[in-house]
Amino acid sequence: MKGTIFVELLQLIEEEHGADTLDDLLWAHEAELTQGGAYTAVGNYPHGELLTLIGAYSAHIDAVQAESLLSRFAHRILQAFTTLHPEFTLAEPDLFQFLLGIQTHIHAEVLKLYADAHPPTIVAEQLDAARLQLDYRSHRPLAQFFVCMTEQSIEIFQADAQVEVVELSADGHSARVVVHKAA
Numbered sequence: 001m002k003g004t005i006f007v008e009l010l011q012l013i014e015e016e017h018g019a020d021t022l023d024d025l026l027w028a029h030e031a032e033l034t035q036g037g038a039y040t041a042v043g044n045y046p047h048g049e050l051l052t053l054i055g056a057y058s059a060h061i062d063a064v065q066a067e068s069l070l071s072r073f074a075h076r077i078l079q080a081f082t083t084l085h086p087e088f089t090l091a092e093p094d095l096f097q098f099l100l101g102i103q104t105h106i107h108a109e110v111l112k113l114y115a116d117a118h119p120p121t122i123v124a125e126q127l128d129a130a131r132l133q134l135d136y137r138s139h140r141p142l143a144q145f146f147v148c149m150t151e152q153s154i155e156i157f158q159a160d161a162q163v164e165v166v167e168l169s170a171d172g173h174s175a176r177v178v179v180h181k182a183a
Helices: 005-026 047-060 061-068 069-083 087-090 097-101 102-113 143-156
Strands: 121-127 131-137 161-170 174-181
Touching: 005 047, 005 069, 047 061, 061 069, 069 087, 069 143, 087 143, 097 102, 097 121, 097 131, 097 143, 097 174, 102 143, 143 161, 143 174
Parallel strands: none
Antiparallel strands: 121 131, 131 174, 161 174
């Protein structure tokens, strides 16, 4: 998994609860982190370490903050993505066009830049003018994060829409959502 994701999570933790909390979490889980918590944006790291860090941070914060952690993290990732690669969001006229292009444009570009990348498969199908179905499949158990990323895309595009979770696998490797635009 690309280091940018790890760096954004560590920055989120530090911004929300300070450098001391971040250091405490990294020290407490050092044995589970191959890099000891020293991640670079250009590195590749096991996705299990991301899950370890998210779990450790969730256990450290109050229940209300823990419940919205993935949404806050997804929003942060999308903002970073928009800043680093504005061509993907600015080139798309609306939310549906952006979501329809994740697999064919964004993931295709990721694979051009990083031949060793293993992005999830996201199959998008526009059901009608107001509904778009997204099917997520990955070897990583990040389906709930995918749902949050989809929800946060609505905010990024300031769309009047909602996400309906149709299916979310128990193992976290797959999901189906339908995005409904308001009439």
